[in-house]
Amino acid sequence: MKKRNKIIYWIATAWLSLGMLSTGIVQLIKMKEEVTNIEQLGYPVYLLTLIGIWKILGVIAILIPKFALLKEWAYAGFFFAMTGAIFSHLAGGNGAKELFGPVLLLVLTVVSWYFRPADRKISPTGGTRKSDEK
Template sequence: MAKRNKIIYWIATVWLALGMVSTGIVQLIGMKEEVDEISVKLGYPAYFLVIIGVWKLLGVVAVLIPKFPLLKEWAYAGFFFVMTGAVFSHLAVGDEPLEYFGPTLLLSLTILSWYFRPADRRLAV
C-alpha cells in the first residue's frame, strides 16, 4: 500500500509541477493571447498574471524540495486557491466547459499530491 501511495504521489506531483511551471512561465512572459484573451475577459489586470506566475513557480519549488512541511502546506493551499479561483472565474463569465479542463486538472492534481504526500512531507500534528 505504501509503495502504491508513493507512486500516486510522485506521478501527481510531477504532473502538477509541470502544469504549474508551464502556466507560470506563460503568465510571467505575458504571452499576448494569455493576457488579452483570457485575463482581460475574466476581468483581471495584466499585472495580476505576473504575480500569479511568480507564486506558481515558487510553489513548485516548495512542493518539490525536501523538508519544510509548513511551506509545502502553504504552497498546496495557494495552488488550491488559484485553481478554484480560475474555475469560478470561468464560470462567472460563462465560458465553455473546455475552459474548465486545465484548472480542474491542476486542482485535481493538487488534491492528489497533497493527499498522498509521504509522512516526511507532512506537518507533524
C-alpha cells in the same frame, strides 16, 4: 509509505509541477493568449506576473525536501488559485475548454497533497511526521 501511494504521489506531483511551472511561465512572460484571457475575465494584466511568480515558487516549495509548513502553504495557494480560476471562468460564461486546465490542476493538487509522504507532512505538534499514519 506503501509503494502504490508513493507512485501515485510522484505521478500526481510531477504532472502538477509541470502544469503549474508551464502556466506560471506563460503568465510571467505574458503570452498574448494569456493576456487576452485575463482581460476577458476582467482582471488587470499585472496579476499575471504575481500569479506566475507564485506558481513557480510553489513548485519549488513542493519539490524540495523538508519545509513541511512551506509545502502546506504552496498546496493551499494552488488550491485557492485553481478554485478561483474555475469560479472566474464559470462567472465569465466560459465553457468546458477553459475549465479543463484549472480542474485538472485542482485534482492533481488534491491528489498530490493527499498522498504526500510522511516526511512532507506537518505533525499535530508542529514538526514533520516521522512515521506514516495512512
